[in-house]
Amino acid sequence: MSAVLTQIQQTNMVSNSSDQKADKTGPVTTALCILFSIIFITSLILNSMAAWIFFNINKNTTFIFYLKNTVIADLIMTMTFPLKIASAFSPEWLVIKQIECRYSAVIFYINMYVSILFLGLISIDRYMKIVKPFKTSRMNSFHFTRIVSAGVWMSMGLLSFPNMIFTNQSPKENFTECSQLKSDFGKQWHGAVSYINILIFLLVFFVLVGCYLSICRYIRNTEKQFVSNRDMERKSNQNICTVLLVFFICFVPYHMCRIPFTLKQIQNDFDDNKNAILNDAKKITLFISACNVCLDPIIYLLMCKSFKTLLVQKLNLQHCSPFNRGTTRPSRPQVRRFREYSPTGQ
Numbered sequence: 549m550s551a552v553l554t555q556i557q558q559t560n561m562v563s564n565s566s567d568q569k570a571d572k573t574g575p576v577t578t579a580l581c582i583l584f585s586i587i588f589i590t591s592l593i594l595n596s597m598a599a600w601i602f603f604n605i606n607k608n609t610t611f612i613f614y615l616k617n618t619v620i621a622d623l624i625m626t627m628t629f630p631l632k633i634a635s636a637f638s639p640e641w642l643v644i645k646q647i648e649c650r651y652s653a654v655i656f657y658i659n660m661y662v663s664i665l666f667l668g669l670i671s672i673d674r675y676m677k678i679v680k681p682f683k684t685s686r687m688n689s690f691h692f693t694r695i696v697s698a699g700v701w702m703s704m705g706l707l708s709f710p711n712m713i714f715t716n717q718s719p720k721e722n723f724t725e726c727s728q729l730k731s732d733f734g735k736q737w738h739g740a741v742s743y744i745n746i747l748i749f750l751l752v753f754f755v756l757v758g759c760y761l762s763i764c765r766y767i768r769n770t771e772k773q774f775v776s777n778r779d780m781e782r783k784s785n786q787n788i789c790t791v792l793l794v795f796f797i798c799f800v801p802y803h804m805c806r807i808p809f810t811l812k813q814i815q816n817d818f819d820d821n822k823n824a825i826l827n828d829a830k831k832i833t834l835f836i837s838a839c840n841v842c843l844d845p846i847i848y849l850l851m852c853k854s855f856k857t858l859l860v861q862k863l864n865l866q867h868c869s870p871f872n873r874g875t876t877r878p879s880r881p882q883v884r885r886f887r888e889y890s891p892t893g894q
């Protein structure tokens with residue numbers, strides 16, 4: 549009799565767990581797993597190539613140094629995708645979800661914000677080189693660039709490290725959210741880090757818009773003063789807009805969703821319907837943010853001349869590259885200076 553009861557209990561547990569699986573791996577999760585697999589492979593190819601090119605570039609400018617850091621952050625972030633996919637697709641493997649919550653997701657977020665900060669630094673670097681090329685500032689020195697870069701990695705790492713330490717509660721059989729593995733202090737810390745990171749995002753967003761508006765204005769004035777090269781102006785403006793567009797599309801939706809989502813995690817008093825909507829919205833917008841790893845290589849191609857040249861060389865595309873076609877070179881010294889520091893000129 550007891551053997552039969554045990555058997556029934558086991559069958560119930562299996563069917564509960566498969567019900568749970570069916571529930572958790574709903575259409576949104578399944579679609580996101582497939583999409584994450586696609587960007588994992590794409591990003592691995594694009595960023596490995598980008599890393600290979602960057603580490604073969606002999607030129608060492610502050611701009612290239614920041615781009616190298618972005619590639620590294622993108623590659624590390626890409627490495628966290630498989631665990632994200634596995635934990636979403638196999639909710640019955642609690643240990644995978646636990647590792648995802650405690651380590652992998654935290655590494656994902658660290659690298660996302662490192663990327664965001666480097667995009668901000670890249671835009672400040674462009675602003676200094678284009679708009680104030682003769683101003684010798686400490687910000688232009690390579691030494692300063694290294695210190696700032698180390699600061700970015702360390703501050704993001706130290707800020708987020710407690711999110712690993714305080715994700716230390718034993719998982720319940722039916723746990724679905726990482727916040728359920730956190731102590732009370734862990735939840736508070738997680739909330740603080742989320743909001744600090746939202747502020748960092750806003751700061752970078754305004755820096756980016758400010759820098760690029762100034763650059764656009766400067767380019768327009770310079771063009772009017774020195775040359776009537778409409779093509780060059782249009783190209784520079786296009787490149788600048790691409791960075792802004794990539795930043796806006798990738799990161800704005802996620803940050804709009806993150807504020808109520810974090811509130812839900814900390815307060816835990818939202819109704820089921822709101823919970824479900826917020827969960828799906830956060831998953832989808834987080835995926836859009838993750839797509840940044842595939843879009844950054846486009847920025848390197850558009851903004852970094854040395855990258856473009858070496859890529860064409862390595863792929864042996866000199867004869868068929870559209871990049872080699874008709875760029876007129878103005879001869880005046882002022883224009884040469886403009887070209888040297890233009891968004892496509894490094």
Ligand SMILES: Nc1ncnc2c1ncn2[C@@H]1O[C@H](COP(=O)(O)OP(=O)(O)O)[C@@H](O)[C@H]1O
Nearest residue numbers: 649653654657708711725726727738741742745
């Ligand atoms: N901005 C952030 N910086 C560092 N770690 C974060 C950040 N946001 C969330 N985390 C951590 O990543 C893990 C997953 O968080 P989150 O995505 O909010 O939860 P869930 O996977 O349950 O939706 C948690 O351990 C959390 O503390």
